[in-house]
Amino acid sequence: MFAKLPLTALRGFESAARLGSFKAAAQELNVSPAAISHQVKSLEAFLGVRLFERTSQSVRLSADGERLQPFMHRALLDIQHGLQVLSPPCAAQSLVVSTTPAFASLWLIPRLGDFHRLHPEIDVRLHSSNEVVDLRRDASIDLAIRALFTPDPQLFEQPLLDEYFGVYCRPGWQPPATGSPVELIDVPWLSSAKAEVDWPAWCAKAEALGWLENARFRRYDEEQHALQAAIAGHGLALASNVLVAEAVARGELVDYRPEVHLAGARYTVVCVPGRERQVAVRGFSEWLLGQSNG
Structure with missing residues (x-):
């Protein structure tokens, strides 16, 4: 044949x-x-x-x-x-996962110990970069976790987490008196390519444009640094609900105005069609989906 x-x-x-x-x-x-x-x-x-x-x-x-x-x-x-x-069951399987440094450090790594416990036979290696890897050309990457606004028809996709942006602060924070400056932590949100995610947009929606007149901006290039600054009490952070989830769960940050959100992307697990059937890829994807629903 x-x-x-x-x-x-x-x-x-x-x-x-x-x-x-x-x-x-x-x-x-x-x-x-x-x-x-x-x-x-x-x-x-x-x-x-x-x-x-x-x-x-x-x-x-x-x-x-x-x-x-x-x-x-x-x-x-x-x-x-x-x-x-047909490989021996004891043989270790390697799985290379690509995602952004912020998602890796703030969401994935804190949960990864659970996967290692459930699947000790799978060696997970993280490829963290803000550059989008072309999975169809780089065969060394098994799957990627990305914040997407539109589907990629050339990749197999599984929705993971819906994202929105809100303002987060330390518990007990109170807004300053009228006319007094407010400290706002600013960072370029890399996942917001098709959405306006910045302080003017949030302040307009929250009817708090007066904040911008006397704001003291604390600017960072990395999302994880901005959130660390907010945890340390250096101001309010406009942040992704996905990336701030661990800090909120630990009680380090709270959503200042839960009713005021800006639209974000959808975190999605993607791979080249066909790879989703591989044992390691399927096991990791199923574990990710379980974590997102937990």
Whole structure:
């Protein structure tokens, strides 16, 4: 049934398509760039279509290549999964999770001990960056946790947490007298690309525009630093309910005006289609969903 399938060429194509480079594919597969080029040309001859558009400087997928790439990636993932099923039960499984430094430190890591207890056979490694990783090209990342406003049709997605922004302060904080300055902690919220999340927007909704006239702003570049400043009593923080959840649960911060919120994104678990069926990915995703509902 499969005697005529050019498996070596298909693997070379998948790597080159995912990485966007014959040279990078050659490094991944430990062969020469010329070998990858030959494999791709032989596959193009086999199919009778051009899979890459080539220039003197680079290669990029053709329309037919774009159609073939997701099928090949899923197929190779299924093969890899099938081999893992037969691995010895004691063999450790590695899982690489990508997310932002703020989500990792403020939400994920405080809960991660529970996952280690339930799944000691899975070694979770965190890749934390504010840059969005292209999961279709970087096969080293198994799944990502992202704050999204719109779905990505090329990825498998599972909703995790709905986000909104409110103002948080230490318990017992009282607003200053009229005309007195108020300390406002300011940070650029990276998840708010399509929503206006800043002090003017919140003050307008809370009918507290007078605060802006005499505000003393404490500015930070990182969300976790802003929340630490609020916990230390350095002012009010406009913060994500997701990232502030642990501090609220510990009683370190409270929602100053619970009825006044600004819309945020939705935290979502995403992976390349097919990877959601892998044992480690499925186990971690199910655990995340349990944590979000707990």
